[in-house]
Amino acid sequence: MTYLSAFVRHPVTRRVAEAIATLLGVTILTFLLLRVVPGNQITAQYGTAAGNLTSAQIHSLEAYYGLNKPAVVQYFDWLGGLFTGNLGIDVTTRQTVSSMTAQALPNTIELAVLSIIVGLVLGVPGGLFAASRPGKIRDNSTQLVSLLALSLPSFLLATAVSTWLADSFNWDPNGQGFATLVANPGLNLEQMLLPALVLGISIAPPVLQTTRASVLAIRAEDYVRTARAKGVPERRLQVRHILRNALIPVVTMSGLQFGFLLGGAIVAEQIFSIPGIGRQVLLGLGQKEYAVVQSTVLVIAAMFVLVNLATDLIYRVVDPKVRVR
Amino acid sequence: MKKPKRRGATALAAGSVAVAGALLVAGCSTSSQSGSSSAASSGNGSGTLVFGITADATQLVPWTATAEESVEVLQQLYSPLLNTDSSGNLVPGLASLPTVSDGGDTYTFTLHSGAKFTDGQPVTASDVQYTFDTIMKPSSAASSASYFESVASVAAPNATTVVVHMKHPDASFPSGLSTIQTGIVPSGATASALQAKPDGSGPYEFVSHVPNESITLSRNADYFAGKPGAATLKFQVIPDDQSMVSALRTGAVDAAIFSDPVTAKTATSSSVTIDKVGSLQYHVLQLRAASPVLSNVNTRLAIACAISAQGVVDSAALGAGTVTGPITSPQYKSSTADQPCPTQNLTKAKQYLAKAGQPNGFTLNLITSQGLYASAVNEAQAVQAQLGQIGIKVNVQTLSASAYVSDWLSGNFEAAIAENAGNIDPNTMYARYFTSTGSFNKVAGYSSPTLNSLFAQGIATTNVAQRQKIYQQISEQLVDNAAWVWLYTPEEFIAVNTSVHNFQARTDADLSMLWQASIS
Numbered sequence: 147m148t149y150l151s152a153f154v155r156h157p158v159t160r161r162v163a164e165a166i167a168t169l170l171g172v173t174i175l176t177f178l179l180l181r182v183v184p185g186n187q188i189t190a191q192y193g194t195a196a197g198n199l200t201s202a203q204i205h206s207l208e209a210y211y212g213l214n215k216p217a218v219v220q221y222f223d224w225l226g227g228l229f230t231g232n233l234g235i236d237v238t239t240r241q242t243v244s245s246m247t248a249q250a251l252p253n254t255i256e257l258a259v260l261s262i263i264v265g266l267v268l269g270v271p272g273g274l275f276a277a278s279r280p281g282k283i284r285d286n287s288t289q290l291v292s293l294l295a296l297s298l299p300s301f302l303l304a305t306a307v308s309t310w311l312a313d314s315f316n317w318d319p320n321g322q323g324f325a326t327l328v329a330n331p332g333l334n335l336e337q338m339l340l341p342a343l344v345l346g347i348s349i350a351p352p353v354l355q356t357t358r359a360s361v362l363a364i365r366a367e368d369y370v371r372t373a374r375a376k377g378v379p380e381r382r383l384q385v386r387h388i389l390r391n392a393l394i395p396v397v398t399m400s401g402l403q404f405g406f407l408l409g410g411a412i413v414a415e416q417i418f419s420i421p422g423i424g425r426q427v428l429l430g431l432g433q434k435e436y437a438v439v440q441s442t443v444l445v446i447a448a449m450f451v452l453v454n455l456a457t458d459l460i461y462r463v464v465d466p467k468v469r470v471r
Numbered sequence: 472m473k474k475p476k477r478r479g480a481t482a483l484a485a486g487s488v489a490v491a492g493a494l495l496v497a498g499c500s501t502s503s504q505s506g507s508s509s510a511a512s513s514g515n516g517s518g519t520l521v522f523g524i525t526a527d528a529t530q531l532v533p534w535t536a537t538a539e540e541s542v543e544v545l546q547q548l549y550s551p552l553l554n555t556d557s558s559g560n561l562v563p564g565l566a567s568l569p570t571v572s573d574g575g576d577t578y579t580f581t582l583h584s585g586a587k588f589t590d591g592q593p594v595t596a597s598d599v600q601y602t603f604d605t606i607m608k609p610s611s612a613a614s615s616a617s618y619f620e621s622v623a624s625v626a627a628p629n630a631t632t633v634v635v636h637m638k639h640p641d642a643s644f645p646s647g648l649s650t651i652q653t654g655i656v657p658s659g660a661t662a663s664a665l666q667a668k669p670d671g672s673g674p675y676e677f678v679s680h681v682p683n684e685s686i687t688l689s690r691n692a693d694y695f696a697g698k699p700g701a702a703t704l705k706f707q708v709i710p711d712d713q714s715m716v717s718a719l720r721t722g723a724v725d726a727a728i729f730s731d732p733v734t735a736k737t738a739t740s741s742s743v744t745i746d747k748v749g750s751l752q753y754h755v756l757q758l759r760a761a762s763p764v765l766s767n768v769n770t771r772l773a774i775a776c777a778i779s780a781q782g783v784v785d786s787a788a789l790g791a792g793t794v795t796g797p798i799t800s801p802q803y804k805s806s807t808a809d810q811p812c813p814t815q816n817l818t819k820a821k822q823y824l825a826k827a828g829q830p831n832g833f834t835l836n837l838i839t840s841q842g843l844y845a846s847a848v849n850e851a852q853a854v855q856a857q858l859g860q861i862g863i864k865v866n867v868q869t870l871s872a873s874a875y876v877s878d879w880l881s882g883n884f885e886a887a888i889a890e891n892a893g894n895i896d897p898n899t900m901y902a903r904y905f906t907s908t909g910s911f912n913k914v915a916g917y918s919s920p921t922l923n924s925l926f927a928q929g930i931a932t933t934n935v936a937q938r939q940k941i942y943q944q945i946s947e948q949l950v951d952n953a954a955w956v957w958l959y960t961p962e963e964f965i966a967v968n969t970s971v972h973n974f975q976a977r978t979d980a981d982l983s984m985l986w987q988a989s990i991s
Contacts, residue, residue, distance in 0.1 A: 185873030189880065191530075192537050193843075193872075194891075197880050197911045198617045198903065202609030210612070238529045239682060240666055246682070305713045312717035320714065321723030323685050323707060417711045421683050425710070429683065433529070434873070 161458075165451045172447040176440050177221050187211045187237065190434035211237055224440060233445075234437025236430070243441040246426060251445065254422035256327060257345070257414065258407035260338055262400055264346025265353050270396065272350065273357025274389070280362055288354070296351035304344045304417045311340070320418045341414040349403050356399050360392035367391075401457030405450035409443075518702035520971065520990045522982075523715045523727035527683045527708050532665045533654035534606045534613035542651055543982045544686055544706055549654030549671030550695075552580055552599065552633075553645060557977055559751070559801035559895045561645055565594060565655055565672065565695070566633065568645075575640030575933055580633040586695040588657050589676035596627030601658040603635070611662070617903070617910070618647025621930070641930045642938060646896035651983070674699040674986030684708055700973055700989030716966075719743050725968040725990060728980045731845055732791040735964030746965040746976035751799045751893025754783075754792070754846070756837075756854055756956040759916030762885045764835060771953035772811055773823035774835075777861045778854065779815035780807075784959045787849035792959035797949045799893040799960055800900065803939055805946040811953070820861045832862025839867060839888040840875035850958065851888045882913040893960070893979075897942045902926045905945075905954065917954040 153159055188207050189196050199207070208214040215223070224234060233243035276288035312318040319336040327334045364370060365388055373387050412424035423442055430438030522543075530541035533549050554564040561568060566580035586594040603625045606613040621641035626634045637644065647653060657670055664670075669677040672695065675688035686706040690699045707724055709715045712731065716738040718724040729735040735745050758765050758774060765771055784792040796805025812819055824830055835858065839851035848869055855865040865886075870878065878884050894900045904915035906926050912918055922945065929941045949955070963980040974988040 183871070183873055184877035189873060189876045191535075192614060193876055194879055194889075194914075195537055195614055196876070197914060198614070199612065200609060200616070203612040203616065206610045207612045240663060241682060249682075305711075308717050309713060312721050316721050318714075318717045318721040318723055321707075321709065321718030321721055323681070417714055419684075419709050419711070419714060425683065429527075432872075 161455065165455070168451060169444065169447055173225060173440065173444055174221075176443045177217075177224075177436075180434075180436055180439060181217055185434060186213055187434045187436070188213070190432070191238065220436075224437060228441070228444070233441035236435050236438050238433060238435065243438050246438065247423065247442060247445055250421055250423045250426045251449075253324070253326070253420055254408055254411060254415070254424060256334075257338060257341055257411055257420060257422060258404050260342035261345035261349060261407055261411070262404050264342050265349030265403065266396075266400065268346060268350035269353025270357050270393070272354040273396075274361060276354065277358045277361040277365070280358075285358075289358075292351040292354045295347050298347070300344050300348045301413045301417060303347065304341070304414060307344065308340055308417065320420070324419060324421055337418065337420070341411070341418040341420060345407065345411060345414050349407075352399060352403075353396055356395050357392060360395050361388060364388050364391045397460050398457055401453050401460070405453045408449045408453075409446040518990060519705055520701035520703070520988060521705045521707050521723070521725045522985070523709050523718055523724035524706050525708070525710055525712065525715065528686055528706065529682075531669050531677075531680075532662045533656065533671075534602075534611060534615050534652055535662065536652055537614050540706075543985075544688075545651045545654060545669075545671075546673070546981075546983045547675040547688055547704060547986060548669045548673045548677060549651055549656070550586070550594075550673050551649055551651060551654050553649040554983060555649050555895060555981075557975070559978065561649055561895070564649065566599075569635075571933060575642065575931070576637050578635040578637070578644065580635075582631040582633065583695050584631065585693075586672050587693040588670050588672050589691055589693075590657070590670055591693075592657060593630075594655060594672050595630045595658075596633045597630075598655055598658050599633045600625045600627040601660075602653070602655045605656075606653065613652070615647065615650065615652035618644065618650070618653060618899075639931075640933070641898075642933045643896040643898035643902075643930055646894060646899055649895070675704050678703075694986070697987070699986040704985075713737075719966050719968065722968065722970075725971050726974065726988075727966050729964045729966060730961065732789050732962070732964060735966060738966040742969050743966050744969060746967065746974075748963050748965060748976050748978055748980055749793060750960045750963060750979050751801075751895070752890055752979065753795050753797075753799050753893055753960050754788075754850060754888070754890050754958045756958060757884075757887040757889050757915070758953065758955055759882060759885055759887075759914075760952075760954065761882070761913075761916035764833060764885055765916075767827045768952055769823045769827035770829065770833075773820045773827060773861065774858060774863065775810070775950070775953040775956045776812035776816045776820035776823060777858050777863070778956050778958075779857060780956075780958045782815065782857060783850055783853045786853045787846045788959065788961060791962040791964075793962070795957050795960045797946045797955075797957050798897045798900065798942055800895050800897045800942075802895070802935060803897045803942045805943075805950075805957075809943075809947060810950040815857070817860055824861060824863075832864065834864045834866065835886055836866045836868060836884065837886045837888065838875060838878055838884045839869055840872050841869050842872040843875060844890050846961075847888055847890070854888065879914060882916060890961070897945070898926065898929050901945065901949075902930070905949065915954065917952065919948070919952070922948055 188204065212220060227234060235242050236246065272288055272292065276285045279285055308318065319333060324337060325333040370387055373383055409424055411422060412428055415422040415425040423446060427439055427442045430442060524540045524543065526540050528541040528544035530536045530538055533545050536542050536545055550565040552564050552566040554562050556562045565586055566582050569578040569580050571578055582594060582596060588594060603619065605611050606615050607619050607622065621637050621639055621644055623636045623638045628634060654671060656665060660670060674691055674694045676691045678687040678689050680686045685708060688704045690702050709718055712729060712734045715724065715727050716734060719727055719738050720740050720743060739745050756778065758771050760766055760771065780794040784790060784794060794807050796807050798805040807813060824832065837851055837854065839847045841848060851867045855867050858865050879887055903909040903911045905918055905922050906912065907918040907923055925941055925945045929938060932938050932941060965976050965980055967974050970991045972989050972991060975984040977984060
């Protein structure tokens, strides 16, 4: 009983239970939202031409799409399939959602990783640069640039940059068919460059602000003053005492941004023709492919939960105080 | 103490900028290589013609196709019995033009000799019979089933002769056989097999499909109508219009279709030309006479007179359209002059309002869609402003595509902005809307014994001159009763790289003759 109680109360057990409850909530919410919106797969496929269908044709299509079953049965049919690894199928193309996701997810993960790298490469040094002289021109100008980057809609930046490069340098790698990292690494990195830059530029401002605020806060800490008084070399003070501690909130933010990018890179995927998971959801929504949307949203939610867990773990590595707690 | 600290931060910042810069330079330096390789793969020497499409062609079974992109791809893979020429007249396709029996009860087609499916099997009358029977089965849920409503049975007395027996004469029947949704498939082919691997007798044969990325086809050496121009035809999915423009300008894509005139204009360059084509489709303000607020004909006529169709074209479609009457079929086209108010006439509109007993106007609910087509919301706003001039307060309800389709199909609206399909036959365009038993009569909200009778005469008459008179009467009935207010037929813009030759731009940006295009 004691072991059971300890197991139940263990923080890890609690987090896992929370994660499962979250995912279950996501499945119900997605399922309901899809059904609340007017129309179904028949009207999505036929549009206004659905009015030409005879009642016999409509019955046949309802049976084909499984729309003749009660909603609760449809939900549990789909949920039951998940436990056997069956995410459902795209009824129009007859592709399994598993295979579609297996193709799309690596592209989105790659894009998210590259975007985070760009965001960190721009944001962290920018934050340090701004914090090096708070309130001075260096700080103000960096923050102004950051604000501009934050205010600039990513679809506008993406369109403007890709159009400019195509017109001026005849360069548009994304106009060709998408190349995966495995099939053609060179072309793949070319195709990922612009979307990663565009998304990275939108991630950099919050990273910059967080880094700046964190560095300024930590620089005022007693232990920094003590270390400096003890004669710790400046470079070591900056890197080991200030930067390392200042990066803790940046890690948290990067984790959240990464999770967001898994489902939120739709605009970049759409503009740069990257067959990622965001576009998969968008197309599924347009065609009312219920299984595609439900299962893909669940995959995104699961990834988000996993990334948050991983962030927590990294947090424990970076911050000794968390380990002690 | 401060200086070294600043230097450290500055150095780190400078380093990161250098890394980002290097990444960009690396991308750009490889880019020029890729730019040239892309130009090479787009057909220079390889004979690959790349056609850009904004959405994947997911419906690869002819009778299920409803999406434009699917139709464009299927037109390269399958052949219907008949085709249309550039003026919209029926011409032979897989079969000669039909021989019609005296009473119009049977249509006899003779198949083109030498036509083969891509699996090497000859196209026979049995294949035609199988295709038509499949389309007519309710379980196929074929979008083209409505073309066969008057068909009693299909027979194949020998390998090259197809006889279609009609329940009653229907002069509009042959026009349906020119659509790709009636393309011929091999006997026994199931929808799932054709979805996985299309097998037609069109100019190109299926090679591969990477979902949401591309569809690759190769030349069908056995194509009965001639040798297709390109060795390989690739449909490349580029979802964003502006990205499509970039792909055209860099030569990654050889041709694409735009509906937005501004986007099309940005695609124009020394290597890209734009062909502007008209359409049989029409944009219309649908008035549901069945709804209480529009039941009085004078109310509807007031609306018709208050609308300036040209004003809608100019403001909502940026001039990319032509004002139209009800019928857009080339041989039966309605005159825009034969209307109670050929142009906006506010005085007459107010007189009609007074006759209707509403001299100060009324409130009208108008639905439009966000997402079905680009100018829908702008058209609603233009109509709202124009009707406001005679005191009609228009409440515009902008719905999502699915909500709009749902409300539209159930006739759950007073007025609607719509883009409806046209056809080379006027009966196919309007019998479903304006006959009391038509499948869309609930949507149209208007029918009359006169119209029922005229539509019945229209399909029972095969003589074109006599049919023209009948459909002219139908057109007059529709505008005199202001069943709807017809606005305009849209224009489409086909952007073509100068390396593409023999490309035939056709009405509705129809790609049935794309097979003749070659690439240098």
